[in-house]
Amino acid sequence: MDKITAPRGTQDIIPPGSRQWRELEAAIGDLADRFAYSEIRTPTFEATELFVRGVGETTDIVEKEMYTFEDRKGRSLTLRPEWTAGVVRAVLEHNLLNQGPLKLYYTGSIFRYERPQKGRYRQAHQFGVECLGYADAAADAEVIQLPIELLTRFGIGGLRVELNSIGDAVCRPAYRQALLDHFRPVADQLSADSQRRLERNPLRILDSKDLRDKPFIDRAPSYLDHLCADCQAHFATLRGHLDALGIRYAVNPRLVRGLDYYTRTVFEVHSDALGAQSTILGGGRYDGLVEQLGGPPTPAVGFAMGLERFLMVREELGTATESVRRGIQIIALGQAACNRLVPVLAGLRRVYPEPADMDYGDRKLGAQLKLADRNGARLAAICGDAELERGILILRDLETKEQREVTLPAGTDVGALLTTICQMAAAPAPALLQE
RNA sequence: GUGAAUGUAGCUCAGUCGGUUAGAGCGCCGGUCUGUGGCACCGGAGGCCGGGGGUUCGAGUCCCCUCAUUCACCCCA
Numbered sequence: 119m120d121k122i123t124a125p126r127g128t129q130d131i132i133p134p135g136s137r138q139w140r141e142l143e144a145a146i147g148d149l150a151d152r153f154a155y156s157e158i159r160t161p162t163f164e165a166t167e168l169f170v171r172g173v174g175e176t177t178d179i180v181e182k183e184m185y186t187f188e189d190r191k192g193r194s195l196t197l198r199p200e201w202t203a204g205v206v207r208a209v210l211e212h213n214l215l216n217q218g219p220l221k222l223y224y225t226g227s228i229f230r231y232e233r234p235q236k237g238r239y240r241q242a243h244q245f246g247v248e249c250l251g252y253a254d255a256a257a258d259a260e261v262i263q264l265p266i267e268l269l270t271r272f273g274i275g276g277l278r279v280e281l282n283s284i285g286d287a288v289c290r291p292a293y294r295q296a297l298l299d300h301f302r303p304v305a306d307q308l309s310a311d312s313q314r315r316l317e318r319n320p321l322r323i324l325d326s327k328d329l330r331d332k333p334f335i336d337r338a339p340s341y342l343d344h345l346c347a348d349c350q351a352h353f354a355t356l357r358g359h360l361d362a363l364g365i366r367y368a369v370n371p372r373l374v375r376g377l378d379y380y381t382r383t384v385f386e387v388h389s390d391a392l393g394a395q396s397t398i399l400g401g402g403r404y405d406g407l408v409e410q411l412g413g414p415p416t417p418a419v420g421f422a423m424g425l426e427r428f429l430m431v432r433e434e435l436g437t438a439t440e441s442v443r444r445g446i447q448i449i450a451l452g453q454a455a456c457n458r459l460v461p462v463l464a465g466l467r468r469v470y471p472e473p474a475d476m477d478y479g480d481r482k483l484g485a486q487l488k489l490a491d492r493n494g495a496r497l498a499a500i501c502g503d504a505e506l507e508r509g510i511l512i513l514r515d516l517e518t519k520e521q522r523e524v525t526l527p528a529g530t531d532v533g534a535l536l537t538t539i540c541q542m543a544a545a546p547a548p549a550l551l552q553e
Numbered sequence: 554g555u556g557a558a559u560g561u562a563g564c565u566c567a568g569u570c571g572g573u574u575a576g577a578g579c580g581c582c583g584g585u586c587u588g589u590g591g592c593a594c595c596g597g598a599g600g601c602c603g604g605g606g607g608u609u610c611g612a613g614u615c616c617c618c619u620c621a622u623u624c625a626c627c628c629c630a
Contacts, residue, residue: 121603123621178628182554200630228630233554235624244630311627327627376629386629397630424630451588485583487590502588516590 127232127240129426138429138438145271146225146245153264155223155247160204162227166194172203172411174378176318183230185240197229200377202404202420203411205248210413219251225425237395237427246401246422250408253417255352258383258403259359261419265387265399266365269428273437277398278388279367281360282341283353284321284374286381286405289346294320296339304334324372340371352382379404383419391434392427399423443517445473446539447490451483451502458526459501465530470539472496491516496543499535501526511535515542 124130131139150157166186173179185197198204201224214220225245232238247264249257262279269277285293297320305313309328316323324335345353360367367385375384384402392398401421408416432438448463450456459476466474475493477486483500490498500512510523524538 126621183628230629232628233626234622235626238629242630246630322628325628394625395629400630422630427630449589483588484586484590489590491590498590500589504588512589514589519589521589 125240127234127238129239129241134441137441138432139425141439142272142425142429143225145268146223149264149268149271150223150247153221153247153260155221155249155264158205158208158222158224159226160198160201160208160224163195163197164204164207166196168203168207168411169196169199172206172379172407173200177376177378179230179376183232185229185231198227199230200228201226201244201246201422202248202379202407206250206408206411206413206418209248209250210408210411215250215408215414215416219249221247221249223247235395236393237424237430239426243425244422245425246420248418248420250416250418252419253405255355255383256359257417258352258356258419259363261401261421262360262367262385263363263365265421265423268423269387269398272428272432274389274428274431274435276390276435278390279365279385280370280373280388281357281367281383281385282370282373283345283349283382284341284380284384284402285345285349289344289349293339293341293344296344297321297323300338301334308334319378321374322376325374335372342369342371349382356383375400375402379407379410381405385421389427389431391431395427397424398427398431441494443494443496444543445475445493445495446470446497446499447486447493447495448474448476449483449486449490449498449500450476451486451500453480454503455501455506456480458506459499461530462499462527462532462535465527465532466536466539468530469532469536472543487514487516497539513538513542 147157166184169184170180175181179199184199186194187196188194205222205224209215209220209222223246226243227241228244229241231240234240245265245268247261249261262281266277266279284290298316301308301312301316301320301323305316307330308316308323309326309330312323312326312328312331315326323331324338326332326335342353357369373384373386375386380402382403382405384400386400387398388396389398390396399421401419403417403419405415405417408414408418446466448459448466450459456476456478463474463476473493473495475495477489481489483502487498495516498514498516500514501510505511505526509526511526512521513524514521520542522538522542524535527533527535
């Protein structure tokens with residue numbers, strides 16, 4: 119019988135690495151809160167049609183990367199390949215825009231059917247925000263600032279912030295025509311991919327990495343020269359905000375992005391620590407999407423960050439925090455002590471806000487201390503027959519080796535024990551006790 | 554979807570020209586230390602050598618197929 123393994127491109131998040139995820143998710147929640155974003159959770163799968171209409175029929179995501187299946191009634195459903203379409207759907211379904219601007223954030227899985235490689239998985243995790251209802255460039259600046267704040271908080275530097283504007287419905291047609299005029303005469307010299315893109319989505323030729331395309335791309339007209347007055351003003355205002363916020367960035371006129379819904383601002387943040395998939399986060403403005411999905415005309419801007427990639431960069435840069443000793447390991451020697459300490463453990467878990475654990479394996483003292491050490495406990499509470507007789511517990515600080523005797527609590531009443539534990543661990547006593 | 558590399562113990566990896574009983578370090582369990590962890594020393598458990606077929610007296614090693622992983626292309630988080 120073959121061993122069953124996790125499906126291709128998926129990963130188990132297991133200890134001790136799962137701790138990094140907890141830390142990251144906690145920081146995300148805190149930061150989103152400070153920026154006044156509220157959490158939204160949407161279904162893991164949606165009607166396939168939502169992504170086709172939202173993300174765009176000619177995108178790689180829709181053309182070849184979706185996990186699509188039929189349910190028992192023959193409805194076509196798709197595991198979300200990105201969050202924005204589903205969030206906008208939920209916002210419209212619940213009429214959340216009726217109360218003015220709306221700021222939402224999410225964290226969770228996305229699914230794309232791709233060959234896995236470094237920083238690319240079939241199930242990945244993203245943190246992102248959607249800022250709905252603001253046309254002003256201050257919103258764009260906020261949406262760029264937030265993830266950079268997160269990266270900074272984790273000490274991650276050496277990043278490249280790239281920025282571009284890809285115009286709006288007013289100036290897009292003229293620029294598209296300019297691109298066609300530039301590429302059509304040399305179409306037969308372009309890569310097969312780019313020839314296909316020419317008629318369907320000429321903007322996408324700009325981010326081709328094919329060497330045959332490069333000379334033509336280098337000479338292609340820049341959108342920045344074709345922006346309409348409004349788009350130009352928006353871009354200038356955004357740049358002013360970013361400068362004022364002290365965010366360093368590079369304007370990259372070739373930056374386009376693979377999703378069809380972007381207008382005006384697009385941006386990406388790259389790290390050299392990631393290998394070929396260097397994008398740690400990306401986003402932009404999507405002023406047409408809400409309307410396209412059946413809602414009122416609504417300006418919007420957002421970003422999405424790859425959590426795997428974030429953690430990979432952090433790992434690479436060695437900014438992960440070391441774990442500190444904390445909590446208590448209860449060591450019972452013999453059955454009588456074990457019976458006596460089970461309620462003590464239960465009592466501690468009610469009032470002591472750190473990990474409290476006990477080995478149920480009837481191991482000798484040395485082995486149990488070793489276990490406590492490995493578990494990263496700060497204190498050990500030792501009790502065998504001798505201590506039972508005297509009605510005490512021995513508290514040992516695993517770091518300083520200091521030992522104290524304390525009276526053995528009766529049942530789950532661990533108040534006095536807790537005081538000593540907090541003294542020894544040099545931790546402030548919980549409010550419960552200070553009353 | 555295309556290409557390349559790699560699959561040997563829980564983990565990281567040796568394994569010569571095909572040769573007899575498959576190795577190390579770390580980790581795990583136990584002992585030295587009848588009740589005090591990290592260190593040291595000693596011992597032990599743990600392997601269908603990814604799977605299938607072939608060549609051979611003999612295959613972890615050579616050949617074919619297959620599966621998986623990794624990296625890269627396309628594109629993105």
